[in-house]
Amino acid sequence: MEMLSGGDILIRSLQAEDVDFIFGYPGGAVLHIYDALFRQNKIQHVLVRHEQAATHMADGYARSTGKPGVVFVTSGPGATNAITGIATAYMDSIPMVVVSGQVQRHLIGSDSFQETDMVGISRPIVKHSFLCKKAEDIADAISKAFYIATTGRPGPVVVDIPKDITSPTDLVEYEYPEEVAIRSYHPALKGHTGQIKKAISLLLAAERPMIYSGGGVIQGNGAAMLTQLVRLIGAPVTNTLMGLGGYPATDPQFVGMLGMHGTYEANMAMHHCDFILAVGARFDDRVTNTISKFCPYAKIAHIDIDPATISKNIAVDVPIVGPVDNVLTEMIALIEFELESGAHETKNSLAEWWAQIEGWRGQDSLKINHVAGEEIKPQQAIEAVYKVTAGKSYVTSDVGQHQMFAALYYPFAEPRKWINSGGLGTMGFGLPAAMGVQMAFPDEVVTCITGDGSIQMNIQELSTCAQYELPIKIINLNNRSLGMVKQWQDMQYEGRHSHSYMESLPDFVKLVEAYGHVGFVVDELDALVPVLEEAYSIRDRLVFVDIRVDHNEHVYPMQIAPNGSMRDMWLRKGVRT
Amino acid sequence: MKRIISVLMENEAGALSRVIGLFAQRNYNIETLTVAPTEDITLSRLTLTTFANDKQIEQITKQLNKLIEVVKLVDLTDGEHIERELMLVKLKATGSQRAEIKRTSDIFRGQIVDVTHNAYTIQLTGNAEKLDAFLRAISESTVLEVVRSGISGLSRGEKILAL
Ligand SMILES: Cc1ncc(C[n+]2csc(CCOP(=O)(O)OP(=O)(O)O)c2C)c(N)n1
Numbered sequence A: 001m002e003m004l005s006g007g008d009i010l011i012r013s014l015q016a017e018d019v020d021f022i023f024g025y026p027g028g029a030v031l032h033i034y035d036a037l038f039r040q041n042k043i044q045h046v047l048v049r050h051e052q053a054a055t056h057m058a059d060g061y062a063r064s065t066g067k068p069g070v071v072f073v074t075s076g077p078g079a080t081n082a083i084t085g086i087a088t089a090y091m092d093s094i095p096m097v098v099v100s101g102q103v104q105r106h107l108i109g110s111d112s113f114q115e116t117d118m119v120g121i122s123r124p125i126v127k128h129s130f131l132c133k134k135a136e137d138i139a140d141a142i143s144k145a146f147y148i149a150t151t152g153r154p155g156p157v158v159v160d161i162p163k164d165i166t167s168p169t170d171l172v173e174y175e176y177p178e179e180v181a182i183r184s185y186h187p188a189l190k191g192h193t194g195q196i197k198k199a200i201s202l203l204l205a206a207e208r209p210m211i212y213s214g215g216g217v218i219q220g221n222g223a224a225m226l227t228q229l230v231r232l233i234g235a236p237v238t239n240t241l242m243g244l245g246g247y248p249a250t251d252p253q254f255v256g257m258l259g260m261h262g263t264y265e266a267n268m269a270m271h272h273c274d275f276i277l278a279v280g281a282r283f284d285d286r287v288t289n290t291i292s293k294f295c296p297y298a299k300i301a302h303i304d305i306d307p308a309t310i311s312k313n314i315a316v317d318v319p320i321v322g323p324v325d326n327v328l329t330e331m332i333a334l335i336e337f338e339l340e341s342g343a344h345e346t347k348n349s350l351a352e353w354w355a356q357i358e359g360w361r362g363q364d365s366l367k368i369n370h371v372a373g374e375e376i377k378p379q380q381a382i383e384a385v386y387k388v389t390a391g392k393s394y395v396t397s398d399v400g401q402h403q404m405f406a407a408l409y410y411p412f413a414e415p416r417k418w419i420n421s422g423g424l425g426t427m428g429f430g431l432p433a434a435m436g437v438q439m440a441f442p443d444e445v446v447t448c449i450t451g452d453g454s455i456q457m458n459i460q461e462l463s464t465c466a467q468y469e470l471p472i473k474i475i476n477l478n479n480r481s482l483g484m485v486k487q488w489q490d491m492q493y494e495g496r497h498s499h500s501y502m503e504s505l506p507d508f509v510k511l512v513e514a515y516g517h518v519g520f521v522v523d524e525l526d527a528l529v530p531v532l533e534e535a536y537s538i539r540d541r542l543v544f545v546d547i548r549v550d551h552n553e554h555v556y557p558m559q560i561a562p563n564g565s566m567r568d569m570w571l572r573k574g575v576r577t
Numbered sequence B: 001m002k003r004i005i006s007v008l009m010e011n012e013a014g015a016l017s018r019v020i021g022l023f024a025q026r027n028y029n030i031e032t033l034t035v036a037p038t039e040d041i042t043l044s045r046l047t048l049t050t051f052a053n054d055k056q057i058e059q060i061t062k063q064l065n066k067l068i069e070v071v072k073l074v075d076l077t078d079g080e081h082i083e084r085e086l087m088l089v090k091l092k093a094t095g096s097q098r099a100e101i102k103r104t105s106d107i108f109r110g111q112i113v114d115v116t117h118n119a120y121t122i123q124l125t126g127n128a129e130k131l132d133a134f135l136r137a138i139s140e141s142t143v144l145e146v147v148r149s150g151i152s153g154l155s156r157g158e159k160i161l162a163l
């Protein structure tokens, strides 16, 4: 058997997992590991400027490719800087393996230099974690980490490695495990056929069915099956913020996003429906509004890989535990059989339901109220980006109003193209996530839609973009404020704008130029499309487009909380359902 | 209501902290907790009691099952079960109290396991209610120290929790 150092074992193990990128930042505890990295050329290491960004890059890479993202950080501050990104990945069930350096074994527990209990600090925000106790443990921990991160409900896994077990002078036997078996971990591989049949009979009998799908359809590679099922049934479909792209958003059967900032028709249809098929969604509080008032007429079937997600917030009638792709495939086959046997005429029987939905759709809840000569509306900026990119760009976003505008005004035709921090809502996610996507897809158009607040939370990565020549397009919806905070203050605190105002914004164009990138300002509507066209025509440079938008604009519709139901919404300033 | 959850888990460093961390993180309560290795040294058996309604207990057991190191678990209160707790009580015992305490201890099938001029230490086993009743039966002022093991339990009959 081959004899290797712990550092080399780690790198060889990652090669065995077909890792192509590591996003990371060196330091004392990982010096042996970085030396092992230096002595190989299969894996590309991407040197970030802040460890939080490394985790978001790995996250963006994972969301866009479906492969796990890999991160290296040193002990202590390196590890703690990674925490926000690990929590972001955890909340959205993103596969990620984070290797953190740890102080030497004999120093653990002695408050030694750059020591932090990484396994302890990260415990509530990881799917699992390992502390390697000897060099012989590393290969096994890495193979288990990848297995756990990518199977079942995916999530981040931390592997904490003390410095002394990576030492180049201590060689141990290395053989990468061919198979992983964990006796206490058996994610479901298919759904229960009896339960699937129950769900089907409710679905086919429903007069007002709704299909509600979430991020599980994206991460679980179920978009094609979902689309097939929705078309087969003829029912309306809505996606969560995390589920956008799970069904082509320009298709007439799509009623838009649901929830706090969902469309009028999506939220109304949910409220009035008599059956919900929930697929890879988790009845998040940003979707349900007041739990006790949620969808009063609906029976619910719920497909999810994670049994703990089922009936957590809302009790469901038919739980189906299984991978969405597999369950949906089985469901489609069974429904086709039912329909062929002539027992149901689903499509016709939904005519009344569709008429009702078209009525709601007629409200045009996403109409943009722009007065000629006034400032650009943020919604118009997103529409222009959609037009200029022909709807084909990867779009990452930060958190705030711009995120909701992107979700509502850039209809995604495909899964994995919309990348945002829906669960944790992490400002500073957008730029590094876009970098991870651009690394994975160097020839694709990658757009980061951001705000003047969020972009400054990881702006140092403009330097990384320069180093790796990442031609990302950054669209800054500059409203000179923490718009989403300001919106809540307008609506709930009589307009007292406590610290939601961004004073002394930088000159973004000069700033990006200082890093060697290209910057444009747009402050009038007529210039919007031409400048964007120019920006996107520059294929080999990062371009930052600073769009000055109306700083008084709010995101609508907006569900009324607390105590509101799905159908209680503000539709415009001062106008409610 | 009170639930007794019995968990078989990997006997590994960190496994216990994950279980306890889960309860803290998700705002579940822990009333008692006992844990020790089993006859198979790769496994430990953890018994915990918590107060929860049906919906909460469903979530608790599902979340526990999600922990990678949890191999199997059972809610003992779902069926007939045996529960036992061990209690050691150090009592002030002087003069005429000594006979009185001995009598009460006998009624509860306690054993006096240590004796000094001024104190008895009594060992009692039983379910939690019995131990509570004993403490009520002896006058409070004489109790010097109480230590309880927390509840352990098994299902009745042939049902077992094993790999
Ligand atoms: C790290 C972090 N801190 C605070 C918040 C709370 N927060 C949510 S939206 C928002 C304002 C974002 O401002 P900006 O990026 O300019 O976006 P806008 O809403 O103006 O479009 C804030 C502060 C958050 N989501 N993340």
Ligand SMILES: [Mg+2]
Residues within 6 Å of the ligand: A400, A451, A452, A453, A477, A478, A479, A480, A481, A482, A483
């Ligand atoms: Mg802003």
